Amino acid sequence: MADAEKIIEIEVLRYRPEQDKEPVLQTYKVPFTDDMSVLQGLQYIKDYLDGTVSFRWSCRMAICGSCGMMIEGKPKLSCKTFLREYYPQGLRVEALAHLPIERDLVVDAADFVAKLERIKPYIIPKEARTLEQGEYLQTPQQRDMYEQFSSCINCMLCYAACPQYGLNPKFTGPGVLALLHRYNADSRDGGQDERMKLGYADEGFWGCTAVGYCSEVCPKGVDPANAINQNKMNSAINYFTRFVTPGRADK
Amino acid sequence: MKRSNEPIFWSLFGAGGMLAALIGPALVFITGIAVPLGLIYAPDTMSYNNMLAFAQNWAGKLVMFGVVALFLWHAAHRIAILLHDFGVHAVAAVKLFSYGGAFLGTVIAGYALLAVGF
Numbered sequence: 565m566a567d568a569e570k571i572i573e574i575e576v577l578r579y580r581p582e583q584d585k586e587p588v589l590q591t592y593k594v595p596f597t598d599d600m601s602v603l604q605g606l607q608y609i610k611d612y613l614d615g616t617v618s619f620r621w622s623c624r625m626a627i628c629g630s631c632g633m634m635i636e637g638k639p640k641l642s643c644k645t646f647l648r649e650y651y652p653q654g655l656r657v658e659a660l661a662h663l664p665i666e667r668d669l670v671v672d673a674a675d676f677v678a679k680l681e682r683i684k685p686y687i688i689p690k691e692a693r694t695l696e697q698g699e700y701l702q703t704p705q706q707r708d709m710y711e712q713f714s715s716c717i718n719c720m721l722c723y724a725a726c727p728q729y730g731l732n733p734k735f736t737g738p739g740v741l742a743l744l745h746r747y748n749a750d751s752r753d754g755g756q757d758e759r760m761k762l763g764y765a766d767e768g769f770w771g772c773t774a775v776g777y778c779s780e781v782c783p784k785g786v787d788p789a790n791a792i793n794q795n796k797m798n799s800a801i802n803y804f805t806r807f808v809t810p811g812r813a814d815k
Numbered sequence: 816m817k818r819s820n821e822p823i824f825w826s827l828f829g830a831g832g833m834l835a836a837l838i839g840p841a842l843v844f845i846t847g848i849a850v851p852l853g854l855i856y857a858p859d860t861m862s863y864n865n866m867l868a869f870a871q872n873w874a875g876k877l878v879m880f881g882v883v884a885l886f887l888w889h890a891a892h893r894i895a896i897l898l899h900d901f902g903v904h905a906v907a908a909v910k911l912f913s914y915g916g917a918f919l920g921t922v923i924a925g926y927a928l929l930a931v932g933f
């Protein structure tokens with residue numbers, strides 16, 4: 565091993581519903597090397613120090629979206645964040661803000677998943693095509709319209725970052741609204757009217773006050789604030805033109 | 816889900832913000848600094864008679880009404896969402912105070928511009 569072994573203190577927010585009335589902090593001393601992620605630190609704790617610590621992970625490479633947590637108060641993917649950044653002062657890890665804690669660092673994603681399902685996160689073809697007709701074609705320009713928004717990995721970091729979601733969980737929230745836009749902006753898709761009904765509501769685009777922290781914390785370079793802002797404009801135009809545009813009246 | 820009426824306020828907010836960004840700093844400079852200090856412009860640029868003539872001209876009325884009303888609606892929306900961000904959720908009271916104030920200011924501006932005649 566090239567690096568000499570160092571020890572870092574990791575403070576973990578624990579919540580075991582059967583024994584804790586409310587979440588409590590527990591500190592572990594973890595030997596680490598410069599190439600170790602925060603997730604690997606937690607895995608060390610689980611394997612060698614305390615098998616009862618619970619957290620979610622799968623891919624270890626910022627693609628499954630399951631290892632999000634608050635690291636020193638900021639929403640981050642624990643597999644994409646390195647322990648060395650917090651040495652020697654140590655770090656605190658907590659469950660994602662604004663979401664109900666199920667156990668330790670594991671949050672309940674039910675609300676997010678329900679909202680995601682509601683916006684129909686899949687392409688609803690504009691025109692039916694048979695196999696013989698071949699694939700739906702798209703130009704690079706058309707792809708550019710939605711490409712960045714399709715990088716979302718459903719990690720919910722932006723929900724932990726969004727003060728509006730924290731104040732009112734009815735707000736659809738940054739990630740799901742960005743995905744709504746991802747499908748609406750796809751030239752092959754014909755589901756805009758259905759999805760926009762959700763966007764036009766107070767709980768849709770209008771729940772956003774343009775704070776922009778969602779876009780800052782997104783580990784995949786998605787810009788939910790931008791998606792929402794574009795759609796505020798679209799929604800406002802629709803609001804005022806719905807009575808004069810055929811087929812648009814009060815949707 | 817119910818359609819939101821927010822586009823009305825957001826559009827006024829957006830229009831006011833755009834106008835403020837385009838001419839706000841220039842207006843502050845001309846009316847607040849240059850003219851009072853006698854820089855660039857003739858000393859009587861903002862004399863009572865000049866301003867009255869400006870307010871009596873229909874184009875002048877339009878400009879003044881636009882600046883006063885849209886700036887107010889922009890500020891009202893800003894204040895409303897800022898209070899919300901700071902945790903003041905007395906929605907009815909906040910709206911009355913912010914949008915009510917902008918509405919009142921708009922009515923007064925309209926009335927005053929008509930009252931000075933043509």
Ligand code: SF4
Binds near residue numbers: 721723
């Ligand atoms: S938009 Fe970014 S931060 Fe939000 S859920 Fe998707 S990947 Fe995560």
Ligand code: FES
Binds near residue numbers: 621
């Ligand atoms: S473990 Fe999959 S994103 Fe971190």
